[in-house]
Amino acid sequence: MLSILSEIINAQNLLMMNVGIFAGIIIGAMPGLSVTFAVTVLLTLSVGLESIPGMYLLLGAYVGGTYGGSITAILINTPGTPNAAATVLDGYPLAKQGRAGDALKAALYGSTIGGLLSAAALIFLAPQLAKIVEVVASPEYFAICLFGLAATISLSKDNIIKGLISAMLGLLFCCVGLDPAFATTRMIFGSRSLVAGFNSVTCMLGLFALSQVLFECNAARKAGDHAGTCGIKLTKSTLKLLDMLKYWKTILKSSIFGIIIGAIPGTGGTVSAMFSYNEARRSSKHPEEFGKGSLEGVLAPETGNNAVTGATMIPMLVLGIPGDAIMAIMLGALTMQGITPGASLFKAGSIWVYAIMGGLILINLFMLLQGSLFIKLFVHVSRIPENILLPCIVTLCMMGAFAINNNLFQNIVLVCFALAGYLMKKFDIPSIPFVIALVLGSLCETNLRRSLTVSHGDPFVFFKRPISCVVLLVSIALLFYPFIEKGIRMLREKRAKENTPK
């Protein structure tokens, strides 16, 4: 225990936590810039750091960014990140009533409590899950990888076909380089730089960070030098942390939703926030206040979205399977540091993983501190004109990509993926299945190969084992769910039409 604490508490770690939180809150508070963007941008700085401070920097950005989205949601009726979409519903009406300070404090307290409970869930659940995972064989592992992929594809409900195409492209890009078993080169087109394959971190930097410059440039050009304005005055909060006890049921329920939803690959903060908001409204004694400025209406989504932050790390740390784009970025960062996530991390004697999990608790506490002390600063900084940000992002991405392995080849990959990311968004092709496939591809391939070799080429090996069979069936169901849902809806509409008297 003491060794873990000494590993966590040192000047560099504490500094990185706070830098991450600070940058995360600011980026999260800027409309148009997502939490994924915050984590990706800070990834450039984590490259030169050791694994623990590097992870703290990224976790700080993740936790801070998730909370930061609520600032503009409350003050200017625009969610800084999609996670804060539900916060707008009651946050802005509260601000208009002159209670902006209370709404911001409620968001901060909710986010902190949700984040702390989620970190506690990670600490207690992950080691237990790791014990179970130790007995999992390659067919089950392959099935779980496919589940992770199917879950992210199913997110693109109206665009399942495009999601599948995106995943296939990700798998193809993952194949570039050396084959893991025979060490023969694959699709390198005579380029020596491609022998090592595409670095997933560079690809994500291009897809999520640099491509953002291309998305936002039109808005920045139109806005010119004008900084964002805010008609709402930031009032002083009268809310105390102890006042939250009144809402303990809402906070607890939202945290549980967040933890469960976060642990399921392919979901995330937005789903959790919406779910928590709806449940809070359903079970509230004053449901009529929702939408008009209810404090519970701010607390529930903010607790819910931050409660996913620890839980999303469970599948990533235990199985090495990222549930969303942010975890894919963190997995890429860990791989660069030579750390392979999986059940082996939890074996006795390894304090690394416990230091990361324990650090998450400190990060949430620092967020509470920064949110309380610097809220005015965050509100002002979030109004920086976008046109100054974009060239800064370009410079940071270029330097960060070079720092990955001190090679200019990463920079051309970065530039190409920025264009690819822009075109994917323009043509409505979801980029998350691409990234997850790129990260999970080699794990999928290795376990598929191992399973088929052991079973002497029997493709039904996955359906002969109960766990892999169930996981594969769930994955298939996830992919077909939007079509089934559409069919049921059409059938209902048809019946309703038939039953309507002429």
Add this chain to the structure above:
Amino acid sequence: MKTKNPRQDLFLMLFFMLLAIALIFYIIPNQIKITSIMEAETFSPRSVPYLASGGLLLFSTVGFLQSLAACIKLRAPEKQAAKAKRTKEEWTDLLFPYFIFVLIFSYYLLFRYFGIVIASVVVPPVMLWCLRCRKWYMYAIYYVFFAIMYLLFTAVLGVPIK
């Protein structure tokens, strides 16, 4: 598949179909050389690329057929609306991101041939100007940001960036 622009999707799916065909019949056989020993294995280095390309062909064909059906369903006024001429502002909106991309690419070229300092001193201010930034202190803020980042990467993180 719900789509905003079925015609655009039709061409996109056609592109992916052609890409998948090129992968299956040309790129994979030529770019992944396997020996007879590898070929005898249940799972060769070509297996996953073939599976992914097959998937790409299958899904893009389904997408193509869906887009084709959506195109046929498209009503005449909608077709006319789709054909309507773009205004100058719309053309600017359409092309400006590509212009910024050209600037980013030139940043890379300058970085490659002249170093990060020259590239960062020249290109981002041009970008700022194109983004209608007319306040001098914005340029100063950018240069301060670059100086801090350069020091951070070279002196603190030890990246040999030149």
